[in-house]
Amino acid sequence: MRRAARVALFGALTAGGTVVTGWWIVPILAGLWVRVLPSDRGAVGTTMLGAVAGWLLLLGIVALQGPAAALGAVCSAILHLPRWGFLLVTLIFPAALAGAAAVLARRAASP
Amino acid sequence: MLIVPTSRKRAPLAPRLAGGLALAGLLWLGARGGGPLPPLGPLLDPWRGAWGLAATANLPKHAQDSVRGLDGEVRVQYDDRAVPHIFASTELDAIRALGYVTARDRLFQLDLQARAGGGTLTELLGPAALESDREVRRLGMARAAERLARALPDTGAERAALEAYSAGINAYIDGMADRELPLEYRLLGQRPAPWGPIRTVEVLLRMGYTLTQNQVELERLAAAAAVGDAAAAALFPRHATLQEPIQPSAGEPRRLPVTIPPPGPPDPSAAAMAALLPRPSSQPELGSNNWAVAPARSRSGAALLAGDPHLDLTLPSIWYEAHLVVPNALDEYGVTIPGLPAIVLGFTRDVAWSFTNVEADLMDRWLETVDDSVRPLRYRLDGTWVPLELRPEVYLGPKGDTIGVDTLRFTHRGPLQRVGGRWVSLRWTALEAAGQWQAFRAAAHARTAQEWLNTMRAFDSPPQTMLVADRAGTIAIRSTGRFPLRAGDGYGDRLLDGSTRASDWTGNWRVDEYPQATAPAQGYLASANQEPQDPRDQPHYLGSDWPAPWRALRINHLLRSDSAVTPETMRRWQTDPASPRADALMPYLLRAAAAHPADTLAQRAAALLAAWDRRYTLDNEAAVLFEAVVTALSARLWDELPSDLSPGSPALLALLDDPHSAWWDIRSTKGRVEQRDDVLIAALAEGYVATVRDYGPPASGAWQWSRVHRIDIWHLLHLPALSRNGVAVSGGPSTLSPSSVTGGSHGASWRMVVELGPEVRAWGIYPGGQSGNPAGARYDDRLSQWTHGELAPLRFPRSAAELPIRAELVLRRRQ
Numbered sequence: 001m002r003r004a005a006r007v008a009l010f011g012a013l014t015a016g017g018t019v020v021t022g023w024w025i026v027p028i029l030a031g032l033w034v035r036v037l038p039s040d041r042g043a044v045g046t047t048m049l050g051a052v053a054g055w056l057l058l059l060g061i062v063a064l065q066g067p068a069a070a071l072g073a074v075c076s077a078i079l080h081l082p083r084w085g086f087l088l089v090t091l092i093f094p095a096a097l098a099g100a101a102a103v104l105a106r107r108a109a110s111p
Numbered sequence: 112m113l114i115v116p117t118s119r120k121r122a123p124l125a126p127r128l129a130g131g132l133a134l135a136g137l138l139w140l141g142a143r144g145g146g147p148l149p150p151l152g153p154l155l156d157p158w159r160g161a162w163g164l165a166a167t168a169n170l171p172k173h174a175q176d177s178v179r180g181l182d183g184e185v186r187v188q189y190d191d192r193a194v195p196h197i198f199a200s201t202e203l204d205a206i207r208a209l210g211y212v213t214a215r216d217r218l219f220q221l222d223l224q225a226r227a228g229g230g231t232l233t234e235l236l237g238p239a240a241l242e243s244d245r246e247v248r249r250l251g252m253a254r255a256a257e258r259l260a261r262a263l264p265d266t267g268a269e270r271a272a273l274e275a276y277s278a279g280i281n282a283y284i285d286g287m288a289d290r291e292l293p294l295e296y297r298l299l300g301q302r303p304a305p306w307g308p309i310r311t312v313e314v315l316l317r318m319g320y321t322l323t324q325n326q327v328e329l330e331r332l333a334a335a336a337a338v339g340d341a342a343a344a345a346l347f348p349r350h351a352t353l354q355e356p357i358q359p360s361a362g363e364p365r366r367l368p369v370t371i372p373p374p375g376p377p378d379p380s381a382a383a384m385a386a387l388l389p390r391p392s393s394q395p396e397l398g399s400n401n402w403a404v405a406p407a408r409s410r411s412g413a414a415l416l417a418g419d420p421h422l423d424l425t426l427p428s429i430w431y432e433a434h435l436v437v438p439n440a441l442d443e444y445g446v447t448i449p450g451l452p453a454i455v456l457g458f459t460r461d462v463a464w465s466f467t468n469v470e471a472d473l474m475d476r477w478l479e480t481v482d483d484s485v486r487p488l489r490y491r492l493d494g495t496w497v498p499l500e501l502r503p504e505v506y507l508g509p510k511g512d513t514i515g516v517d518t519l520r521f522t523h524r525g526p527l528q529r530v531g532g533r534w535v536s537l538r539w540t541a542l543e544a545a546g547q548w549q550a551f552r553a554a555a556h557a558r559t560a561q562e563w564l565n566t567m568r569a570f571d572s573p574p575q576t577m578l579v580a581d582r583a584g585t586i587a588i589r590s591t592g593r594f595p596l597r598a599g600d601g602y603g604d605r606l607l608d609g610s611t612r613a614s615d616w617t618g619n620w621r622v623d624e625y626p627q628a629t630a631p632a633q634g635y636l637a638s639a640n641q642e643p644q645d646p647r648d649q650p651h652y653l654g655s656d657w658p659a660p661w662r663a664l665r666i667n668h669l670l671r672s673d674s675a676v677t678p679e680t681m682r683r684w685q686t687d688p689a690s691p692r693a694d695a696l697m698p699y700l701l702r703a704a705a706a707h708p709a710d711t712l713a714q715r716a717a718a719l720l721a722a723w724d725r726r727y728t729l730d731n732e733a734a735v736l737f738e739a740v741v742t743a744l745s746a747r748l749w750d751e752l753p754s755d756l757s758p759g760s761p762a763l764l765a766l767l768d769d770p771h772s773a774w775w776d777i778r779s780t781k782g783r784v785e786q787r788d789d790v791l792i793a794a795l796a797e798g799y800v801a802t803v804r805d806y807g808p809p810a811s812g813a814w815q816w817s818r819v820h821r822i823d824i825w826h827l828l829h830l831p832a833l834s835r836n837g838v839a840v841s842g843g844p845s846t847l848s849p850s851s852v853t854g855g856s857h858g859a860s861w862r863m864v865v866e867l868g869p870e871v872r873a874w875g876i877y878p879g880g881q882s883g884n885p886a887g888a889r890y891d892d893r894l895s896q897w898t899h900g901e902l903a904p905l906r907f908p909r910s911a912a913e914l915p916i917r918a919e920l921v922l923r924r925r926q
Contacts, residue, residue, distance in 0.1 A: 023152040023159075071161065089151075089155065093151060104134055107126055
């Protein structure tokens with residue numbers, strides 16, 4: 001499977017999983033990804049990028065439903081972050097979760 | 112061949128450990144947060160987290176839900192100002208729906224206000240709220256809430272209404288999607304508590320806390336400690352010395368003759384007593400107004416009513432606008448306080464009403480004799496020892512952990528507090544209030560002003576001066592609430608003897624003794640928190656903490672001078688920038704300057720003030736100078752008193768007419784005795800210097816009132832990002848829309864004008880918006896109109912069909 005397709009697939013799984021369950025599904029999906037697809041040598045990168053893509057997709061849907069930019073600006077101001085800081089943190093968080101889980105799973109899986 | 116087994120090559124431990132630690136840390140931050148950070152997972156989750164609030168910021172075109180106990184379907188139609196018009200088949204259904212829509216827009220505010228009244232803020236906010244909770248519980252509010260809620264008859268209409276309201280709120284909470292959870296809860300990592308009747312009682316008690324505490328008796332005591340009782344009594348008199356009461360008397364302002372004795376020696380007994388009654392920090396002057404004209408004085412020939420209660424301004428606003436319709440039973444529009452299942456200020460097809468606060472003395476203190484100075488169990492009463500009621504109080508943190516404990520004590524009068532090593536008990540009408548709900552619900556059915564007043568007889572706390580007008584043209588006013596009668600000489604403005612029941616309250620004023628007037632010959636009525644009755648008409652002691660009379664004088668002057676009032680006139684008056692205080696003080700300043708031409712700085716100040724129109728408009732450049740001069744004048748004149756104690760302007764006026772009073776002497780200038788004009792000249796010069804120092808030279812443009820005078824509208828949690836601070840508004844101290852010079856947060860919390868013609872027409876505004884969701888426009892969409900003194904027409908449809916649907920909510924019975 002080509003890298004982009006893998007990222008897209010993991011993104012779709014992340015988006016769907018987050019809607020159905022919650023944020024905590026992200027590291028579980030990343031761990032499973034490594035286990036199920038041991039051939040993906042860039043699994044850490046795939047899951048990190050895919051997690052960002054998945055949450056970005058959900059943010060896009062939210063933005064179609066209401067003033068997401070305003071909400072992001074308000075949250076940034078509350079947390080004393082730059083205007084786009086809250087968006088950035090929102091995207092870094094799943095990437096970090098997925099990356100850490102993937103690293104752990106790959107290490108655990110390696111002989 | 113010998114095969115020697117080799118050890119398996121394992122992945123290095125360090126990366127695995129690092130990955131595991133990183134994941135554990137992230138999961139911890141996600142689930143529990145860290146330090147000041149809330150749990151990041153529920154906050155950042157793009158679907159269920161804070162981002163989801165963007166999706167719920169705008170009302171959906173159509174929504175539906177179910178509520179337990181509904182008698183029939185309820186349709187809620189939101190108009191273009193996001194006001195819910197609730198069409199129900201029974202009144203209880205309308206109340207259930209009101210609870211639902213209030214929770215939908217203001218859930219966090221509901222919870223916070225109830226907790227503030229019940230002393231459980233720590234459960235939401237943690238130790239930072241401990242002192243606030245302690246104060247509330249030590250005042251007996253938590254105990255009173257429990258008692259009042261328990262006392263509601265199980266089968267009574269009042270309990271039914273509170274249960275219905277609770278059902279509406281809880282239906283919303285139960286059915287709320289994760290993404291609808293208000294932002295504040297996410298930041299705190301908390302969830303809303305379910306609603307119950309006691310929480311409404313807690314909200315009411317909080318209103319009592321805000322509106323019924325006064326401190327003039329404590330100020331008088333502090334003054335007596337410094338300058339003796341005679342001078343203190345004159346500086347902080349029981350009666351307003353300049354007055355135009357709400358109950359019309361002579362029809363013109365009356366000035367009582369006042370002589371202020373020179374400062375006397377400090378009074379040690381007053382000092383000892385003042386130490387027992389610590390004075391809270393000086394409160395900003397709250398100022399509410401209402402007025403009405405009879406048909407004979409309105410251009411349209413219909414009665415007109417206006418009201419603008421002034422309170423601490425917050426986001427979301429204290430008010431929530433709603434319209435309740437039950438065919439052939441109820442058609443009521445106005446503002447409710449989230450947590451209260453009733454329209455508090457508003458109108459029906461027949462009557463309109465608005466309130467101002469009475470400022471009566473409703474809290475007395477008794478010095479008690481107890482059996483142990485540290486942990487008393489009994490108090491002395493009429494020669495015998497009586498057991499104290501002990502009540503343990505536990506303050507819980509957000510995770511249910513105990514963060515404080517107290518043992519509170521109560522006498523038969525109320526809570527007992529240890530102050531300055533002595534024990535003082537307190538009785539406060541707010542803790543015994545019981546009659547609000549019947550009154551509000553019944554009043555919604557009144558067809559005339561008199562009927563409306565009759566139904567409000569049961570209203571007890573916090574006492575309000577209720578102005579009402581009806582479609583037949585009757586206007587009426589009454590200061591309504593429970594006013595206690597005191598034993599002895601009848602005064603409650605000092606520490607009473609707790610050792611005998613003979614010093615207890617002996618009863619309450621009769622309703623016919625309340626300050627009131629119906630259909631007065633003058634054709635208008637007004638109240639602005641002033642002393643409601645002429646002392647000559649007052650049957651009993653009512654209080655002594657009367658705000659400055661300027662707003663009352665101004666509005667009565669405006670009403671007298673216009674016999675063809677229109678709704679537009681009333682709107683303009685609500686933000687009238689003229690200052691009768693400046694009118695009263697300025698001649699003395701200008702005369703002093705004219706008599707002392709040698710003082711250059713005073714002459715510069717006087718020249719600028721002489722050209723001033725005495726209006727606090729946004730572009731005005733002299734108001735700031737006048738306020739600086741008055742500040743300098745107060746500091747010099749009242750140098751005999753503690754620095755945080757400043758008698759009102761009627762005392763200042765009395766001294767301005769007594770140029771040789773010893774009060775004008777400045778204590779720090781030994782060997783010289785100053786007279787009135789010396790101090791006025793010095794104040795002019797000092798005010799000028801201070802203004803130039805703070806804002807630059809006069810022509811710089813920096814003296815503009817809009818650049819100096821800003822108010823802050825804080826979010827309930829004081830989060831700057833959710834607040835709208837530094838809002839430039841016209842008006843100043845003692846104008847009809849009063850506010851402090853800088854950094855104040857008080858103002859007109861709701862402005863309303865109603866014309867009671869054949870078809871009722873109404874206009875209104877409050878600073879903020881209907882929604883508590885800061886992502887949406889409805890959070891603060893009314894602020895700009897409010898700032899400019901504009902009012903919005905209020906839609907008052909008779910049926911759902913008359914209203915263009917912006918958004919609709921259908922509530923059905925939950926099976």
